[in-house]
Amino acid sequence: MKEIHINHYQGLGSLNFIKDILNINNAKRVFMVTGMNSFNLSTVHQTINSYFQERAVCHFNEFSHNPKLYDVCRGIDLLKQFNADIVVAIGGGSVIDMAKLINTLAAQSNRYTDIIKKKSQIMSKGVPLIAIPTTAGSGSEATKFAVVYIDGVKFSLEHIYLLPDYSIVDPMLTTTMSAHLTAITGLDALAQAIESYWSIRSTDESKSYAAQAISMILPSFQTAVHEGIIQAREKMSYAANLAGKAINISKTTGPHALSYALTSQLNIAHGHAVALTLGKFFLLNSDLENVELNEMRGREYLKVTLNELYKLLSCKDAAECSKKIYDLMENVGVESNFNNLGITKKWHIDCLISNVNLDRLNNNPVKITKGILEDIFRCH
Ligand SMILES: [Zn+2]
Structure with a gap:
C-alpha cells in the first residue's frame, strides 16, 4: 500500500x-x-x-x-x-x-x-x-x-x-459559528486532546500534538465563545486540527466511549456529550490505588503522564482539573448536570450503559466496570 x-x-x-x-x-x-x-x-x-x-x-x-x-x-x-x-x-x-x-x-x-x-x-x-x-x-x-x-x-x-x-x-x-456552537465544538477539541494524552495508545508524537492543542485552547476558548474575535478563533482552529492529529494516532478514550450513547439516545450534541463525563474521568483515571489498568506501560508511567496533564491545565491535581472542566462548561453556557438533561431514572442509566462503545472504553488508561459506569451516569 x-x-x-x-x-x-x-x-x-x-x-x-x-x-x-x-x-x-x-x-x-x-x-x-x-x-x-x-x-x-x-x-x-x-x-x-x-x-x-x-x-x-x-x-x-x-x-x-x-x-x-x-x-x-x-x-x-x-x-x-x-x-x-x-x-x-x-x-x-x-x-x-x-x-x-x-x-x-x-x-x-x-x-x-x-x-x-x-x-x-x-x-x-x-x-x-x-x-x-x-x-x-x-x-x-x-x-x-x-x-x-x-x-x-x-x-x-x-x-x-x-x-x-x-x-x-x-x-x-x-467566524459565522454561534457562541453555543463555538462552545460545544471547542469542548470536543479539548476533550480529544486530553483523552489523547492519557490514551493507552499515545506516542511521543501524539502527546506532543495533544499538549500543543491544550496549551492553545485554554487561553483562547472563552474569548472565542464570548467575543468571537478572529485571533482567538484562529488559535481554536489550529488547536482542533492538532487534537485531530493526536487522536489519529492515539484514538479517544472514556468520555468519547460514553458520549455516543448520550448522542444517540438523548440527542445531546457530540461536543456537549463528550464534555459531560470529562471531569469525572480525571478523577477515575487518577484513582490508581483502587483500579485495574488497561495501560501496559504501568502505574508509574500513568502517574507521570497525569502529572504532565495537570501541569498543562495549570492545575495541581485531578480534582482541580475536574473542577476546571465543570467551571469551563458553566462559563461557556453548557449544561453539566445529568438530572437537568433528563437523565433521572434507572432505566435511562441502564439504556445508556448498554449503548457504551467498548472499543474506545478499552483505550482508557484504567478499566471501567459496569458499577463505575452506573456511578458516572448517576451523579456528575
Ligand atoms: Zn469528538
Whole structure:
C-alpha cells in the first residue's frame, strides 16, 4: 500500500488554495458535500462557487446530523451517477465524516454494512478528497476515522483510505459559528486532546500534538465563545486540527466511549456529550490505588503522564482539573448536570450503559466496570 499523507494548508485566506488543488488534480467534476443550511447562507458559498467555474458541480447537502447509513447510501448513488473526479467537504465533523464515508465506500465492491461491521475490508481508495472544516472541533480533516450510525447504533470506521488527501484550515470559515456552537465544538477539541494524552495508545508524537492543542485552547476558548474575535478563533482552529492529529494516532478514550450513547439516545450534541463525563474521568483515571489498568506501560508511567496533564491545565491535581472542566462548561453556557438533561431514572442509566462503545472504553488508561459506569451516569 502506498504511503498516504495529508497535504495540509492553514491560515487566514488559505481557502484560496482550493483553486490550485483543483488545477493540480485536473478536476472537472466536483462532488461537494456541505451542511443543509449553513453553507448556502454563508459568504463562503460565493467564493467557493467562483473557484468551481467551468467545472461541473454536484452538491449533496440533504442529510441529517450524525451520519446515518441510509444518507451515506444516497450520497454514494449520487456520486456514482455524477462520476465525480474530486470530492470537496465543507462543514463540521459530521459533514467531513459523511464525505469520507461516501467517497471511500463508493470505491468498494463489498457490501457496505459488512465493511462497517468489520466482516469485510476496505480494499480501494476513493477519488481525491479535500476536507475544509468550518468548526474548530472534531479535527476530522486530520483523521482516518469516520463515525456512522445504523439504526441508532454507532460504528467507527477506520482505514488509512479515509484520511483526506488535502485539508484546508482557514479560521475565517469559523467566524459565522454561534457562541453555543463555538462552545460545544471547542469542548470536543479539548476533550480529544486530553483523552489523547492519557490514551493507552499515545506516542511521543501524539502527546506532543495533544499538549500543543491544550496549551492553545485554554487561553483562547472563552474569548472565542464570548467575543468571537478572529485571533482567538484562529488559535481554536489550529488547536482542533492538532487534537485531530493526536487522536489519529492515539484514538479517544472514556468520555468519547460514553458520549455516543448520550448522542444517540438523548440527542445531546457530540461536543456537549463528550464534555459531560470529562471531569469525572480525571478523577477515575487518577484513582490508581483502587483500579485495574488497561495501560501496559504501568502505574508509574500513568502517574507521570497525569502529572504532565495537570501541569498543562495549570492545575495541581485531578480534582482541580475536574473542577476546571465543570467551571469551563458553566462559563461557556453548557449544561453539566445529568438530572437537568433528563437523565433521572434507572432505566435511562441502564439504556445508556448498554449503548457504551467498548472499543474506545478499552483505550482508557484504567478499566471501567459496569458499577463505575452506573456511578458516572448517576451523579456528575
Ligand atoms: Zn469528538
